[in-house]
Amino acid sequence: MRVRTLTGGLAAALVMAGPALTGPVAAVPSADSARPLVADRVLTYDARAAAEFRTAVDRGAAIWNESVDGVELRPAADGEGADIQVVADDGWPRSLPGSLGRGTVYIGRQAIDQGHSTVRVTAHELGHVLGLPDRKPGPCSSLMSGASAGTSCTNAYPNAAEKAQVEKNFEGADAPV
Template identity: 70%
Template sequence: MHVRTLTGGLAAALVVSFSLAGGQAVAAPPDAEGASLAARVLIYDAGGSAEFRSAVDRGAAIWNESVDAVELRPAAAGQRANIRVLADNGWPRALPTTLGNGTVYIGRQAVNQGYDTIRISAHELGHILGLPDRKPGPCSSLMSGSTAGTACTNPYPNAAEKTEVEGNFGGALVGPAPAARAEVIVD
């Protein structure tokens, strides 16, 4: 995970105000400089993901490498999770409840057809992070899902997808977080 740190120049630009009367600069207290924006931590429970456990862990790690505003961590024993990941025999899907919360299903049907398990995991976690499907789409778009075909093994979000997640979790200055969804997103 990367933690974004406001550089001295940016911090100074944000905290310095100029007095119109005296033309003097007034700075914020010293502790405001070098302040960092903390990532929102989401806990995922992959205990029910069966043979896909390592793919789920890798999918979470890819998101951690790709964005700063959110961090996915595996649940410790007895810890309450924001995201539950389960394996079943159907098609992969996600059921987001609110931003950063929901259930992911790693469906064996897609795996049996030749789709990459790490791409599936990263894609479904992308739904929990607020991203919609973008179908049809190229392999370079993680959220293109199955439309990229079985030859596509790219598990990384593209720049636009990263920016959208950063915005959803407050790490970038782009629009408000998406509204909660109550429907299953089947990929």
């Protein structure tokens, strides 16, 4: 679902104009190969302290990466500082966002022990760091409804409004410092 500024029409116009402006061209990149390989904004996360939830953290980040274009979540490299720290603890899941795209996410075992989906909890808490508030009570179709959707809800994907809000939040946002 990557939307980029270079469209097929622009690429075609450049292909047609290229020889007239610069002479013959040996190879012209396609619109797909001209796309940037990374999102507009990359945030790193450190899940080393997420214990048994590390795989769920990676899946929650992947869900956000599949869902939005304006920001990408990547695991921090060894020795690299991370924008988002993810920690497992025995309490209730929560996020302590700092500035947009920075903060600490706690994957609390209390909710998991009660039967809440680990991946949904992780994606929900990452949503807070991406600037989304809780939307309680709410339906299962709303990721940010959190625990109010009940333990049978396993939907870990943001709805259209949640995706749009994250896109808006990161539109023109500066990289973290």
